[in-house]
Amino acid sequence: MEEQLEHAARLLRGARRVAVLTGAGISAESGLATFRGAGGLWEGQRVEDVATPRAFERDAALVWRFYNLRRANLATVQPNPGHRALVDLENRLTGNFTLVTQNVDGLHQAAGSKNVLEIHGAIRLVRCTGCRLTTDRGVEPLPDLPKCEDCGSLLRPDVVWFEEMLPHDVWRQAEEAVGACECFLVIGTSAVVHPAAGLVSWARANHARIIEINLTATVATSYADTALQGPSGVVLPDLLKRYAEGKTVDS
Ligand code: BV8
Ligand code: ZN
Numbered sequence: 001m002e003e004q005l006e007h008a009a010r011l012l013r014g015a016r017r018v019a020v021l022t023g024a025g026i027s028a029e030s031g032l033a034t035f036r037g038a039g040g041l042w043e044g045q046r047v048e049d050v051a052t053p054r055a056f057e058r059d060a061a062l063v064w065r066f067y068n069l070r071r072a073n074l075a076t077v078q079p080n081p082g083h084r085a086l087v088d089l090e091n092r093l094t095g096n097f098t099l100v101t102q103n104v105d106g107l108h109q110a111a112g113s114k115n116v117l118e119i120h121g122a123i124r125l126v127r128c129t130g131c132r133l134t135t136d137r138g139v140e141p142l143p144d145l146p147k148c149e150d151c152g153s154l155l156r157p158d159v160v161w162f163e164e165m166l167p168h169d170v171w172r173q174a175e176e177a178v179g180a181c182e183c184f185l186v187i188g189t190s191a192v193v194h195p196a197a198g199l200v201s202w203a204r205a206n207h208a209r210i211i212e213i214n215l216t217a218t219v220a221t222s223y224a225d226t227a228l229q230g231p232s233g234v235v236l237p238d239l240l241k242r243y244a245e246g247k248t249v250d251s
Contacts, residue, residue, distance in 0.1 A: 004226045006236075009242035011225060012089075015183030017096040019198050020086060025188020025214060029080040029233035032073060036190050038205040050070040051161045060154060061144045066132040067157045068142055070105075071123055076089040079111035082187070092244070096179035102189060104159045107171035115173045119166050119196055125158035134158050166195065175202065177210050182241050184208040188232050213239075 012018065024034035034048045036140045045066075049055060056063045060162040078154055090097040099116045101108055104123040108116045126146065127134045130153025138239050146155040178184060184203035200220045203210055212224040213232045221227045 001228065001230070005239060005242055007226045008150055008211045008228060008239055009246050011211060012183055012239070012243045015181065015209070017098075017177075018089065018093055018183050018185065019098045019100065019178045019181035020089075020102045020185040020209075021178070021189060022099065022103060022108070022187045022194065023189025023191075023196075024085075025190075026082050026157045027077075027080075027103055027105050027134060028188065028234045029082060029231055030077040030107060032070075032077055032105060032107075033189075036192070037099070048161070048162050051159070051160055052163055054163075056156060056161070060156075060235055064144050064146070064157075067123060067159075068144070071139045072125065072141060074105055077105075077172060079105070079107045079231040082232035082236045083107050083111035083113070085240045088122070088240050089243070090114060098174070098181070099155045100174040100178065100196075100199065102172075102193065104157075117170050117177070119170055121157070121159035121167070123159060126155040127158040128158055129154050166223055171195070177179050178203050178208070179206045181206075181208050181238045185213065186210060186212065186220045188212045188226070189214070189218070189220070189235070210237075 024185050027112035028034055029244065050063055050066045083099055086099060086108065089154060097115060099108055101118055104120055106124050121177050123137055125134055125136050126137050128151060130148060130151045133148060133150055148155055149154065178199045179202060181203065186200055189198060197219065200210065200223045204223045210224045212220050212227040213235050215229065215231065
């Protein structure tokens with residue numbers, strides 16, 4: 001692992017522009033469940049079956065129970081050293097750092113990350129199914145069927161469900177940043193959900209050097225110049241330390 005960490009630190013130091021893709025794994029050490037870990041089931045349902053427009057039409061109260069449970073969990077968790085290491089990296093790369101996240105938990109911003117692209121939306125935001133008014137409700141508990149104060153229609157979580165399009169502008173910015181970077185970090189994602197997972201091959205096609213941080217090998221591993229196997233809350237701070245030490249030597 002020592003050699004891979006040094007290799008990764010060198011790749012990172014060699015980059016002027018850095019982009020990052022994170023998934024549920026970076027929040028695991030904050031205590032939030034991942035989607036496909038431990039069977040990835042919720043009340044015996046697959047997230048792909050609950051996080052869809054059809055599920056919401058079929059049983060909005062069940063979908064809201066799923067999201068209210070996750071909102072309640074969020075109220076009790078903090079960012080972990082992995083989130084904080086990415087804040088440190090962003091501060092060292094003023095202006096040349098983009099963090100693309102599939103997570104809807106807001107923990108990157110809570111840690112202090114600035115340039116965050118939430119390509120799957122955010123669980124703290126709710127959107128009216130009638131007038132589309134979008135409000136930030138934090139993690140306060142909401143009723144099983146919350147209604148819009150303006151028009152009385154049913155509210156929904158402002159997240160991207162399966163079979164829904166990603167927010168166009170945010171996705172375009174993500175593609176641009178990943179296509180322009182010299183080093184791309186892929187952290188805590190199984191890289192099975194598209195189009196997010198497609199950012200890995202897109203980075204490769206644009207000759208970025210790729211560093212993966214994960215507990216296990218994933219679909220992304222074959223694209224990586226180096227894969228650091230371990231918990232991101234431990235590996236990222238270690239990588240940042242080596243990056244910073246080398247920076248003084250190299251520069
Ligand atoms: C789209 C928001 C165009 C909600 C999420 C058939 C019909 C229609 C579409 C499809 C289809 N077949 C495929 C598709 C495309 C589909 C898709 O990719 N499906 C997958 C399941 C195959 N994608 C879509 O539908 C997307 N839209 O394609 O629109 C379109 C339109 C109409 C018709 C066709 C196409 C929308 C995708 C967005 C879905 N919304 N989230 C919510 O969060 O509630 S996705 C959800 O999965 C989360 O965002 C999550 O982040 C994301 C990916 O999961 P991961 O983050 O990777 O988490 P996972 O648990 O999988 O992995 C965790 C990893 O961390 C593991 O590798 C583990 O080893 C590692 N780990 C664990 N602990 C640690 C760690 N690593 C480091 N340290 C640790 N401590
Ligand atoms: Zn409304």
